[in-house]
Amino acid sequence: MQIGALSKRSGVSIHTIRFYERSGLIKGRRKAPGERNNYLDYDEETVERLLLIRDAKSIGFTIGEIGRLIDVWFNDQITTPEKLKVLDEKLLSIEARIKELKEMKKLIAGFKQSVLSEEC
Amino acid sequence: MQIGALSKRSGVSIHTIRFYERSGLIKGRRKAPGERNNYLDYDEETVERLLLIRDAKSIGFTIGEIGRLIDVWFNDQITTPEKLKVLDEKLLSIEARIKELKEMKKLIAGFKQSVLSEEC
């Protein structure tokens, strides 16, 4: 299928698909060299890839991380324990971020106190 | 004082100070017009401003937000309730972000489950 159909199938905009292609997350291929045009052709797998990318993004993976992972992940060149490890690492980084944000909350609480005490 | 001294006093790099100046967070002034050079001069208040900026950043305020707030805040042209309101709004946005991250954690947990069940 061509990019327009891919966009409709996946719900990802054409612009974004092109951006992903440039980033190495997906790959269309040219039809036979005899063809006059240089339109790219995408297969069903690419639709699934785009859905996987969407999921990975919602989990907090960056495009860079997805780019490094997607081929091994998609082609099952990564074992289950390795997959779990990647997910656990992301989990840890999210938890670290939550910790930072909670620290900020504390700082704000302290700041509020000082604002109030200035008042007196 | 000149920018080098300001940098040492505040612990903020010269580059960053210039960036803050361009962003409107601080303001040096030229000496008397008779002076030949166009070096900028900073007062004690600017040191304090830089420390305030550091605090505001650690609380999660962006440079843009700080730019919009710092003058009124620093010159006490903002009332205590207004200050508290600004802090509370930031608190809410941080809590919202924490919520998002917790959502991600749930998604990852689900993903881990599916990885494990694929295995079987």
Add this chain to the structure above:
DNA sequence: TGAAAGTATAGACTATGCTCTACTGTTGTC
């Protein structure tokens, strides 16, 4: 046949917060 719609490429632009470079001018020290 001619216009509309689709496709490709390259590159600019957005927001965020710096960071650094290039280049020029000034000041202080030996």
Add this chain to the structure above:
DNA sequence: GACAACAGTAGAGCATAGTCTATACTTTCA
């Protein structure tokens, strides 16, 4: 007077994730 150290401006570059524009070519359809 020479040279280092410091000051200034303008602008590029990094990372992130797109988004959009300009330009050009191809395909489709009436």
